Amino acid sequence: MGNPKGFIEIDRKVGGYRPVNERIFDYGEVEQTLNESDRKDQASRCMDCGIPFCHSSCPVESNIPEWQDAVYRGKWEEAYDLLSATNSFPEFTGRVCPAPCEKSCVLAIHEEAVTIRENECSIVEKAFDMGHVVEQIPSRRTGKKIAIIGSGPAGLSTADLLNKAGHSVTVFEQDDKVGGLLRYGIPDFKLNKTVIDRRINLFEKEGITFKVNTKVGVDLPANKLLKDFDAVCLACGAMEPRDLPAEGRNLKGIYFAMEFLRQQNKVISGQQIPETERLLARDKRVLVIGGGDTGSDCVGTSIRQKASFVTQIEILDKPPVKRSEDNPWPYWPNTLRTSSSHLEGCERRWNLATKRFVGTNGILTGVEVVQVEWIRENGRMIMKEIPGTIELIEADLVLLSMGFLSPSHKGLLDDLGVEYDERGNVRSIENATNLDKIFVGGDATRGASLVVWAIRSGRDAAKRIHKYVMDK
Secondary structure, three states: OOOOHHHHOOOOOOOOOHHHHOOOOOOOOEOOOOOOOHHHHHHHHOOOOOOOHHHHHHOOOOOOOHHHHHHOOOHHHHHHHHHOOOOOHHHHHHHHHOOHHHHOOHHHHOOOOOOHHHHHHHHHHHHHHHOOOOOOOOOOOOOOOEEEEEOOOHHHHHHHHHHHHHOEEEEEEEEEOOOOOOHHHOOOOOOOOOHHHHHHHHHHHOOOOEOOOOEEEEEEOOOHHHHOEEEEEEEOOOEOOOOOOEEEEOOEOOOEEHHHHHHHHHHHOOOOHHHHHOOOOOOOOEEOOOOOOHHHHHHHHHHHHOOOOOEEEEOOOOOOOOOOOOOOOOOOOOOOOOOHHHHHOOOEOEEEEEEEEEEEEEEEEEEEEEEEEEEEEOEEEEEEEEEOOOOOOOOEEEOOOOEEEEEOOOOOOOHHHHOOOOOOOEEEOOOOOOOOOOOEOOOOHHHOOOOHHHHHHHHHHHHHHHHHHHOO
């Protein structure tokens, strides 16, 4: 700990966002950065606690107090080395992670947590600027060949560790570019895609092979995959969206959130979308159903597409602004989260359930909703409609953002014959499936979760695969 009084003498300071009236006209990253002096001051606030709750709350077990101290002392290379020891790409988590580490920081007791996520992002960007981040080509190869199905955060982290161990790694991606959810699920205003390309270029120099536009099980038969490789890791994510089978669901104007976000990201990358297939919010009344991060991304994207009005509804109660008594530190705070997109202008409402979709001549015009309350009965929370509260929300475009159920079973997973758990995810024990040579990592086995958890799961899968192929 470089400055034992840092947390007393220096207040928490964040970079903040670009002005609203500037950022809503482009898709550039909304977050700003502090200068180097301020960043060192913020790093000095870390108390190097006897029990670092931040470390234990971080899925990848980042050595947070150590690299905070390195930043304070201006040793950026050391900070990056400590940071990258547990995370293959801190430039991603430094931008999109909800930072469970900060929520469990001891200073969070007084709502003044250390700016861990922003410091993390600053470290990796500084390291790139200094030329410290260079390819690390393995000195020897084991002769073992590993296939990774999916190039999202889980697949990439699995590939990175296995390649560093000297194995020959091939990553198969069904889309036209590498990145999975990072590339086509997260808007550019949160994660510019040049950040992904920069890391992928490094991975390619280090020897990882990427094969895009390849749908394993269709373009590449599963039996050939098992024949050609010593081990296979399924890192295909959990992209089966939760639907809302209400009356009128077939009306034109209702889409899944990922359809909307994915298309906009493709447009930004320069791809041409036929006019008849284009999903645009321009001059439309947009209703986002679902209050999570993906819903928030839909809000920000709709605003940039010049929607006339944006509403976001959630079926659950409105969270409290402060922690409740039954939700103490250092647990994850079940409090109201307001994103940069929410600050750009949208109406947010809670305790609303969708009754039916309304339309004219097959085209959506509104959504009928009802107010609900949540009551505990026999230890369970039960939703009950409040009589006389039905209303119609006018809408021309509805985006369903209610989470994801499981990986898609149809195709590769069913053809392989992997077992599923009660939630429909790939069943695994220490990332191994019921099939020889077949392993799994990320959301495909955990269920839809955070990018940082996908990275951790991918690293665990890599260690399990390494042991398997070397024992063989």
